[in-house]
Each structure stands twice: as structure tokens, then as C-alpha cells.
Amino acid sequence: MPGRDRISELPECLITKILSYLPTKHSVKTSVLSTRWKNLWLTVPSLDLNRADFRYREEGHVVILRFLDRLLDFNPDSRLLKVKMKCYWAEIKGLKDRISTVIQRGPQHLDVESSVEYLYPGTYTYYPYVEFMPLNLYTSKTLVSLKLTWSGVEDPGFVCMPCLKSMTLVKVHFREDVTLEKLVSGCPVLEELTLVRDIDSSFVGEVDGFMRVRSGSLKRFCVPLWYGENFSVYVKCISPSVKCRLEIDAPVLEHMSLGEDQFDIVVVQKKLTSLFMLDLDISFALDSGELFLYGISSVGHMIISEKTVKALELYSRVGLIPKFNNLSRLEAVFPGNLLQFLPVFLECCPNLKHLILEVVHLREMEDAFELTSVPQCFLSTLECVELKRIHDWEEEEMKVATYFLENAAVLKKLTLTLTAYPRYVSDEEIFEEVNKVKKRSPTCQILRDWELC
Template identity: 70%
Template sequence: MPRCDRISELPEPLLTKILSYLPTKHSVKTSVLSTRWKNLWLSVPSLDLNCDDFPYREDEVVLSFFDRLLEFNPDLRLLKLKVKCGNFEIEGLKDRISTVIHRGPQHLDVNGCINYIDRDTQTYPFIEYMPLNLYTSKTLVSLKLTYSGVEDPGLVYVPCLKSMTLVKAHFRDDASLERLVSGCPVLEELTLVRDMHSNFEGKVDSFMRVRSGSLKRFRVPLWYGEYCSSLFVKYTLEIDAPRLERLTLGEDQFDSIAVKSLDSLFMVDLNIKFDPEDFSKRNEIRYFLSGITNVRHMIISEKTVKVLELYSNVGMIPKFINLSRLEAMFPCDSLHFLPAFLECCPNLKHLILEIFYPTETEDVYQLANVPGCFLSTLECVQLKRIHVWGEQEMEVATYFLENAAVLKKLTLSLTNYPRYVSDEEIFEEVNRVAKRSPTCQILPDWDLCE
């Protein structure tokens, strides 16, 4: 008895919807299944293409593939286009991408080429600037550009764009980013990865301004790739976004950061460094810290803690009145700064603390002063990724237990790293400490053990 092919019995719109979740190279392979499937992939409303997947990567083959797709159904609207152009320029591919944009996609992801080969087979760095009709698309909802050129066409208006990611994009001038962002009136999420290894003289951006009345999430992450350290090309970043709720600054090559009107800021994640000993930078540090004082959730790396510690010696850290949750990695030699920083967080409720040991040390740093939040608001403390247990770890745990008057939970996150004392012995030792808060529980948290 022949088996029934239930998948082929499905209606065509449902089949093309299923195929849209596959890379195009896989959906094309379904054309050999039967006569019905022969041209079905040509009606899929998405294109996910890696030009390096074509045999010998001949330009004419890539372009003819695009042409067949676009000509088979001139009325087909590609809702999603993802193209990885490969290392070398494909002359004419930009025109095909322009045609797709004209048909009204909602999602566009272009990974541009980075090299050009001349007739003598010499290779040169290359920037492929995006088609001009990108900047007036009325349908785009999300946009990701990698190694692509961005310029100011004179008019930028992308009325539906909500999410934009620019990875090592090349801007024609310092104003191109500002004009692009300002021309997206409903943009909510922006991720920016700067190219600090440009092969083009003068192409490393020195000034970037992000100005948006709709932006809610802005990320400048630390980029891990072929190179993990930058060429130390400093630049100025200016942020003017009154509705911004979440800010992540992971790259550390800022000459200065200026923030304006961040009244809605909820969370900030900082892995940045300045030089507080540079007299000219002290005011910029003060203005930046004052600009984020409304934040409610803060994450700071050991690098940023060091900056704050050095700055506290020459200036005054502002009060973070609304801050209720703090996640911080403190270098062990900066633990003496912890009480002073917590004094700037008068309404702190939840603290996640990880102690960073850059080198082996036998010194034990004392924690002396008691911040105001210990007496009124601090309810939960998590000591994260405890690899070893010694005097310093016990000193930190004791500091919170003996001084936090309203503490409800002290959570210890013990990793599987070999220790001379067992987990049971650690908890027994900590439980012998006289607790200022009689209701405080001392708990393990294996979920934090990474």
C-alpha cells in the first residue's frame, strides 16, 4: 500500500511559509521532489543567501540566480532578505538588492563585501554603499548592515523601522549616523559595533551622535572577532534620547561620552574606562555620571569600578537615588571602595557582587564603613562565582551579615572549582556569624554557578 505524502497535500501558502524558515540553499533542493515542488521555492517570501555557497562563486551565476527569482513572479514581495555577499565585490548585486527593497521587504540583513579585485587580480579594500532607496523604505521593520557603507542621501525617512544593527558599517561622514537615526521616527532598538581596524585612511569614525525621540534600547557592545584589541582610536559618543530605557556600553575606546535627557533610563550596563587623572576629563566623567543618575538597574565591570574608584579620589560620585539593583564585579584590591560606592546608592535593594582576583594575593582588604542602604533598604545580596574560600571571602560575607539590618537573603554561589574546604563547611562557618537581621537566610544558588 503506497504511503500518503501528507506534506505535499498542504496548500501552497503553507508550504512556502515552511520553506521560509530554511536557508535558501536548502529550500532550492526541494525542487527535485516532484513536479509540484519544482518551482515552489521561487514563491517563498524570504531569501537567505550566502554568495560563497555558489560553485566557484562566479558573479554571473549569483546574478542569474537573483534574476530568475525576481523575474519568476514580478509581484512577489520578499518579506525577508538576508544576503552575505562574501569577501569580494559582485558587480550588479547592489542593483538586485535595490529591486528587492523596492518590492517592500520588512526585514533586511546585508553582510557586505570587503575587497575588490581588478583586472590584474590585485586585491584592494572595498566599500559597497547601500542603495539609495533603502533610506526611504516605507516597509522595513528591522535592518542589519555588516561591512556596508552608509551615506547621507539628502532625505532619510524610514517610517516603520523599529530595530537597527550596524556592525562595522562605514559612514560617509560623522553626520551620517545621526541623520540615519533621526530619519527613523519609530526606532526603538539600535546596536552599533564600530570598525576600529579600517583599511581606509580617515575612515575610523571619531564622532558619533545618536539623537532619537523614540529609541528605547541602545547597545555599543564589545566586539569579539579576529582582533580582540583596538587600535586605540578614541572617539566621542553623544546620546540624546529622552525615551531611552536600556543602555549598554561595552567598548572602551571612548574619548568622551555625552548624554542628554535620559529621564526614562531603567538599566545601564557599563564596561568602559576613562582616565580620571586627566584633568580635562574630570568634568566629562562628572557630567556622564550625572546624566545616568535616574537609572534603576546598573551593571558595572571591574574596569568601570576602577574608573569610579580613581574618580572618587578627585571628584564626588553623584547619588543614584532610584537605583534598586546593582550587579558589580569588584577587583579584590578595590574592595575598600565598596562601602563608599554603596553610600551613593541609598535605596539599593538587591546586590549581586563578584570579586575579581587579577593576580594571586594574600592580602585581606577590610570593609569598614556601613552605607545607609544597609540600615533601611538592602534585602538581598548574592556573592557570585566563588571559586575559593579564604579570609577575604569570609570577610565579605561577615561584612554583610553583621551590618545589613533588613537583609532577607545572603546567597552564596559556589563553583565546582576544587577547594580545600567543602561546601558544607563553608555554610557552617557563615551560619556562625552573628546576623544583624534575625530573619536573614543563608542560601546556595547553583543557578549562578557558571
């Protein structure tokens, strides 16, 4: 029927379920719809509170606390299953106590972004500030996922979070160096850990010299490139002013991603025999290279950046790179001036099947290069090669393509991925030239692909 309010006819449990998918500021607005809707937002099993939604005033934190108190006092026996609180750049005195009350309600998901500054009374001067989490957080029996941003973690003493499977710690301030190890070790079913070190905090230098990730259940570990809220934004972070060592002891780890140089030394305590996927965009210290490389040598799929290739090449001058016997897929960005290192590294991958290679800075090379040695994988396993993001096509690019075609005995596909940049040589001319190369593998197909830029 036209004009009929079908939503209001739904049972309250279903309405509150719908409202739980909205930010709290939107669910509060429904209170003006009718008498029935007046208090429905107070029964929603989730809280998504953003300080920016409250008008700024000198005592603005009081309004936020009153709002929280009304919500928490309305039905003391109700559970808040999902809680997200964002404080932005202002201290909210008393927030720690409210978070403690929220934790007592048995949430499954908790996401807190704390303040990093406070305004000194009567001035316009901001000072560094850390909001430490309440101690009952570390003994929560219900939390499944936890995310803390710019928060403080004191030495929790005893940690027991038996249901926690996912933890994200972004620029968290630890009171002691051993706090991270205690926190992770106290989560017996933890499967995912994301860690962003606080390298530009005013508190850096008090501790922050050593971090250990020790877990018998951890399957995914990520140290992402980070800026603001978006982990995937690739920017150059501030170089750490304090040296920090990261030790990883996670025997069942399957996926690991290390981005940016947030740590001066990364050590893998035991060989990660379950490691399937590894994404590296780091440099590593030469004196710890042996332990790190041996620890990751069982990986099946590896992605390495230009920065990591440079570190590997440097290490190869002073140490022996271990064999990556399980590696079947490799994605690598090689600087043009290190192409001589390509056969050396591929020799360490005797069972490689799929290679995705991007070569950068070829135009900046001063000396000619030759690729002559033939790695073992060329003779027995290498089936697919993709030369990625080809901007130009000159002698150097042709040399790389020829190297694979003339030497890979079981190659099935060579794919040239061309960018949309204008080139002096047409696509047709490129493939005509490549097809003239005498292929060692008679069944090899030369394919083309395009990448929009």
C-alpha cells in the first residue's frame, strides 16, 4: 500500500539488527520518528562513536561521556557485540573507565582509536598524550577481534584472551619492551596479527628497542606500509630514530607481509615450514641475514620489492643465500643495474614454475649487461614468465626477453605486459622482433597483455 511504513512493522530485534550496521549518529536520528523509535537506538548491539560527530566545545568531552553513560545505563544487562570508538585529537577524561565498562558487556569486536594530544587548560598548546587501555581488556573472554590505534598498553601482567583471533596494533605505545610478546602469547587461538610500529611518536626512545612475536597459532602476520587510515597507501615513512629488533617465533605461520623499514633487524627464530605466501618490501641487516633468509626459505610464493632485491644482492656478496626449494611462484622488481644478479638468485629457486619480473631504471644504466648463466629451474621447471610494466622497448628489454626464450627448456608462456605509455616502437614491431628469437622450448607461446597507467 502506498505510504505504508513497513519497516516499523518489523519486530524490534530485526530493527535493531538493521541499525547495528549504521554509525551510531545515524541510529540516534531515528529516535525522532515516533514514540516507538525513541529508545530503539539504545538497544542496538553495536556502538560506532566518532568524536568528530560532536560539536567542539571546551568541555566537549563531558558531552561524549554523558552520551556513553546514557547508553550504558539504559540496559545494564545488554551486550555490545561490536564497538568502535574514535577520539581524534583530543583527550577525553574518563574514557578509560567507559571502555572498561564496555568490555564488561562482553563485546566480540573492539576498535579504539585514541587521542595522541591534549590541550593544556587555558592555552592553545597541545602536549603528547597516551590513553592507556583498562586492564580488564587483557582478560576478555569474548573478544574475537581487537584493533588499537595510538593507544597505550601497559604491562598487563596476566593476559588471557581465549577467543581472540585477529589483532591489529597501529602505532601503539608499549610501556615495556616485553609487552607485545605477553600480549600475543596470551591469545592461544590468535590467527592474524597486524603491527605498525610507532616510529614518529614523542615517546619513542623510552622503550621500543625490541619486539617479539611468539605464537603457536598465528597464521598471518603483516607489517604494512602505513599512512593515516589506509594501510595500502604507499608513502615514505619517517625513518625510525630508535633502532628496533623484531623477532618472529610462529611455527605455523602461512602468510607474512613486511613493508617499510620499521625494524632495523628482523630475525626468524625457527624455520617457517608452513609459510606459503611472503611479501617483502624491506631491507635487512647483513649480520642477521642468514637467520632471516633461512627462516623464510620454505616459502611457496614470494613477492620482493626493488628494496629487498638490493638487500639480497648485498647479502650475496658476504653470505650464501639459501635454497628456496619450495618456491614455485616469484614476483620481483629488479633494478636494471642489478640484472647480473638475476641468474644468481634464480639459481636459489630450483623448482620455480612461474616468474613475474619487472625491471626498472634500465635507461639509467651506464654499462652493458650480459645474461649468460642458466639456472637449474630453466632446465626443468620454469613454465611461465611475465615481463611486467614494459614502458619502452630497446636493446635492454630485448636482451631480457631473449634470455628466457633461448635458455628456458620447458617454457610454455612468455607474456609481455605493455603499459599504455607512447612508444617509438609499436606493439606489432615488438612481437615481430620477439617471435624471431630461436626458442629453446618449441612449445613456448609469446603472449601480449596491456596495463593501463
